[in-house]
Amino acid sequence: MAIQARPLHSVGVPMKRKEDPRFIQGKGHYVDDLSFPGMLYLSLVRTTYPHAEIKSIDISEAMKVPGVKAVITGKDLEAAGLGWLPTFHGFDKQMVLAIGQVLFQYQEVAAVFAETRAAAVDGAEKVQVDYAPLPVVADPFTSKTDKVLLRPDRESKTNHIFHWEVGDKDGTARALASSPKRIKQRIWFQRCHPAPLEPCGCVAYFDTMGRLQFHVTSQAPHVYRTALSLVTGIPEDKIHVISPDLGGGFGNKVPVYPGYVCAIVGALKIGRPVKWIETRTENLTSTGFARDYHMDVEIGATADGKVTALHVATTADHGAFDAAADPSKYPAGIFGIVTGSYSFPVAHAEVDAYFTNKAPGGIAYRCSFRVTEASYAIERGMDILADELGMDAVELRKKNFVRKDQFPYPSALGFTYDSGDYHKTLDVALEKIGYVALLKEQAEKRARGELMGIGFSTFTEVVGAGPSKHFDILGIKMFDSAEIRIHPTGAGIVRAGTKSQGQGHETTWAQIVAEELGLDPQNIMVEEGDTDTAPYGLGTYASRSTPVAGAAIVMAARRIREKARKIAAHLLEVGEGDVEWTDYKFQVKGVPSKTVTMKQVAFAAYTNMSQNEPGLEATYYYDPPNMTYPNGAYVAVVDVDRDTGETRVRRFVAVDDCGVVINPMVVEGQIHGGLTEGFAMAFIQEIQYDAEGNNLNTNFTDYLVPTSLETPHWETGNTVTPSPHHPMGAKGVGESPNVGSPAAFVNAVIDALSPLGVRHIDMPLTRDKVWRAIRDAETRT
Numbered sequence: 126m127a128i129q130a131r132p133l134h135s136v137g138v139p140m141k142r143k144e145d146p147r148f149i150q151g152k153g154h155y156v157d158d159l160s161f162p163g164m165l166y167l168s169l170v171r172t173t174y175p176h177a178e179i180k181s182i183d184i185s186e187a188m189k190v191p192g193v194k195a196v197i198t199g200k201d202l203e204a205a206g207l208g209w210l211p212t213f214h215g216f217d218k219q220m221v222l223a224i225g226q227v228l229f230q231y232q233e234v235a236a237v238f239a240e241t242r243a244a245a246v247d248g249a250e251k252v253q254v255d256y257a258p259l260p261v262v263a264d265p266f267t268s269k270t271d272k273v274l275l276r277p278d279r280e281s282k283t284n285h286i287f288h289w290e291v292g293d294k295d296g297t298a299r300a301l302a303s304s305p306k307r308i309k310q311r312i313w314f315q316r317c318h319p320a321p322l323e324p325c326g327c328v329a330y331f332d333t334m335g336r337l338q339f340h341v342t343s344q345a346p347h348v349y350r351t352a353l354s355l356v357t358g359i360p361e362d363k364i365h366v367i368s369p370d371l372g373g374g375f376g377n378k379v380p381v382y383p384g385y386v387c388a389i390v391g392a393l394k395i396g397r398p399v400k401w402i403e404t405r406t407e408n409l410t411s412t413g414f415a416r417d418y419h420m421d422v423e424i425g426a427t428a429d430g431k432v433t434a435l436h437v438a439t440t441a442d443h444g445a446f447d448a449a450a451d452p453s454k455y456p457a458g459i460f461g462i463v464t465g466s467y468s469f470p471v472a473h474a475e476v477d478a479y480f481t482n483k484a485p486g487g488i489a490y491r492c493s494f495r496v497t498e499a500s501y502a503i504e505r506g507m508d509i510l511a512d513e514l515g516m517d518a519v520e521l522r523k524k525n526f527v528r529k530d531q532f533p534y535p536s537a538l539g540f541t542y543d544s545g546d547y548h549k550t551l552d553v554a555l556e557k558i559g560y561v562a563l564l565k566e567q568a569e570k571r572a573r574g575e576l577m578g579i580g581f582s583t584f585t586e587v588v589g590a591g592p593s594k595h596f597d598i599l600g601i602k603m604f605d606s607a608e609i610r611i612h613p614t615g616a617g618i619v620r621a622g623t624k625s626q627g628q629g630h631e632t633t634w635a636q637i638v639a640e641e642l643g644l645d646p647q648n649i650m651v652e653e654g655d656t657d658t659a660p661y662g663l664g665t666y667a668s669r670s671t672p673v674a675g676a677a678i679v680m681a682a683r684r685i686r687e688k689a690r691k692i693a694a695h696l697l698e699v700g701e702g703d704v705e706w707t708d709y710k711f712q713v714k715g716v717p718s719k720t721v722t723m724k725q726v727a728f729a730a731y732t733n734m735s736q737n738e739p740g741l742e743a744t745y746y747y748d749p750p751n752m753t754y755p756n757g758a759y760v761a762v763v764d765v766d767r768d769t770g771e772t773r774v775r776r777f778v779a780v781d782d783c784g785v786v787i788n789p790m791v792v793e794g795q796i797h798g799g800l801t802e803g804f805a806m807a808f809i810q811e812i813q814y815d816a817e818g819n820n821l822n823t824n825f826t827d828y829l830v831p832t833s834l835e836t837p838h839w840e841t842g843n844t845v846t847p848s849p850h851h852p853m854g855a856k857g858v859g860e861s862p863n864v865g866s867p868a869a870f871v872n873a874v875i876d877a878l879s880p881l882g883v884r885h886i887d888m889p890l891t892r893d894k895v896w897r898a899i900r901d902a903e904t905r906t
């Protein structure tokens with residue numbers, strides 16, 4: 126369906142937060158604010174051993190702590206058939222509490238339930254565990270050797286989890302071999318953590334009807350309900366999952382964690398509500414890490430810079446369990462987008478994943494399942510190729526972009542890019558940053574020995590999982606849904622299967638309904654996150670909300686409009702065929718003076734509907750025909766201090782194309798937040814493990830979150846190429862800045878250091894790492 130690229134009528138009208146009842150009326154609570162009579166607190170005993178056999182667990186001293194009501198261990202859970210959790214994509218299972226051995230530092234070993242939070246913590250400290258240490262495997266390359274077998278519980282006696290590949294292996298090898306120019310670089314996207322400001326937590330209780338009431342920090346409440354039913358055997362109608370306000374998620378709140386299962390078991394066994402709230406350290410050390418991909422990137426090209434082939438071989442560190450919450454058919458997520466914005470005639474990508482003695486995860490941190498890793502690999506690779514060719518990075522990109530007239534574009538790795546105008550988006554960015562003047566300034570500075578860099582990232586990502594023919598989680602197809610009810614006065618409610626964690630669905634979902642039905646967005650209530658009321662949906666992550674649920678809202682609203690048309694015809698005293706929807710009202714065709722508004726129709730739907738069915742509501746389950754392919758052109762300008770290695774990001778321009786924009790202010794907020802996270806990954810963040818498997822970044826003094834003091838000033842812009850298959854022409858945007866920006870920062874720093882012959886440094890580009898690279902380069906010369 127071709128749609129017009131036009132702004133929505135309410136675009137640019139900022140919601141007046143204080144006056145908007147939805148912000149005051151909303152549930153307005155976080156899980157940790159909840160309190161129920163008789164509530165117990167859960168604290169988890171965690172190991173400091175990264176790999177050890179459990180000889181014995183003694184809970185007797187813990188039980189003596191005043192207020193402690195119960196302690197459970199992995200063996201207790203195993204006896205109840207709850208020892209192991211299936212992981213979301215179904216290739217592995219995960220211990221709830223350690224059984225027989227521990228596999229990573231801070232793994233959950235026992236659960237202590239007590240009258241107060243302090244008593245639960247005191248009790249946990251008194252649980253005595255006797256460990257026999259085992260050899261630690263702290264990196265995937267050692268894991269590959271299988272000298273230490275990490276998962277004896279599995280049938281296949283190897284640490285290798287899976288091999289996944291896509292593309293033409295032989296064709297790519299042939300094309301690379303015959304390419305006049307060729308680069309090869311190992312590029313590591315370090316282990317990071319989404320670090321939402323609110324950690325994970327839950328309150329579980331069984332109500333007087335014996336129904337599980339489960340308040341939980343979940344980005345996907347319906348999937349939780351189904352997963353809990355499958356794991357515990359509690360019928361799905363006896364489970365009510367409520368995901369209230371979330372203080373950020375970023376993918377960290379997609380998996381089901383051991384604390385949740387223990388809270389439910391405690392509530393069932395003890396018969397009282399149980400609350401579990403993670404500490405910051407627990408969040409950073411045991412729940413959903415991201416990235417940790419070692420990517421060998423090879424690109425072939427002609428002598429004048431036309432790319433001929435791409436091969437990427439990845440070694441992935443998945444930690445102790447394969448707990449990445451990827452769609453079932455995509456063990457390496459949507460890594461196949463690694464050809465990026467470039468027209469590669471042939472390509473091949475492969476990923477081999479290994480167990481290590483580290484926390485499990487591999488979650489989609491503000492990312493469509495490994496798209497950030499893919500984008501970083503190709504955007505770094507293109508800069509290295511430009512260096513090899515002695516060509517300007519912009520010229521190389523422009524020479525190889527998928528052209529506007531090539532869309533819908535079938536990529537060498539099997540995607541059909543829906544739309545884009547990469548040349549235009551880059552031109553807007555170049556104009557905004559003033560590229561020509563910057564090149565001049567850079568040349569002058571270089572002549573003086575100063576280190577100034579200009580870095581680009583012209584990325585394409587793939588969001589909106591996803592079409593049911595390809596995408597499912599635990600077999601459940603990745604559609605999404607919306608239900609809209611319009612009340613007699615023209616106010617209404619929209620419920621969706623998504624769950625905002627700060628993305629502003631409360632504003633944008635109301636805007637979509639208002640746009641489609643000509644109603645006031647201020648009087649459209651938005652409700653998400655309650656499985657008793659919202660229609661079934663797969664939740665919010667991977668920028669899928671707008672491409673999938675946003676489309677469902679449009680379609681549900683259009684269903685309402687079709688029903689409303691019948692009532693409008695009755696009010697206008699003409700046949701239905703004589704009524705048209707124009708300028709946000711119904712009008713008798715060709716007679717602009719004879720109109721009725723949706724508000725009038727809504728009242729009539731309950732008071733004067735004639736022979737029509739009363740009421741005005743609709744539900745729509747949307748199965749997207751394709752993914753959407755947002756893209757952008759980012760430019761970073763940096764100055765690197767030659768003596769100290771300190772990098773200053775002087776300017777950053779981000780031009781994004783996410784198709785038709787619903788609300789520019791919300792999108793701008795998404796871009797600012799994502800760029801700040803990208804900046805953090807590029808310069809300061811890494812979850813490091815030492816060779817003994819000790820996690821070195823267990824709190825916010827070791828794992829730094831940027832504040833406004835170190836965050837650069839962001840300059841944003843946009844271009845609009847509507848998605849041809851989305852009913853509103855919109856593409857997702859939430860993850861774009863996180864996906865696109867790390868490469869721009871790194872490319873800028875490497876560009877600054879290029880006169881010294883530096884070609885690559887792995888993130889994070891800390892001051893000491895850059896200082897070392899400069900000193901090493903000086904020693905070489």
Ligand code: CDP
Nearest residue numbers: 628629633668669670671787788857858859
């Ligand atoms: O799934 P998630 O909400 O994280 O990501 P998204 O679909 O990219 O949407 C993030 C926010 O940006 C939502 O409030 C969207 O409605 C809004 N958005 C927009 O206003 N226009 C777009 N073209 C895309 C997203």
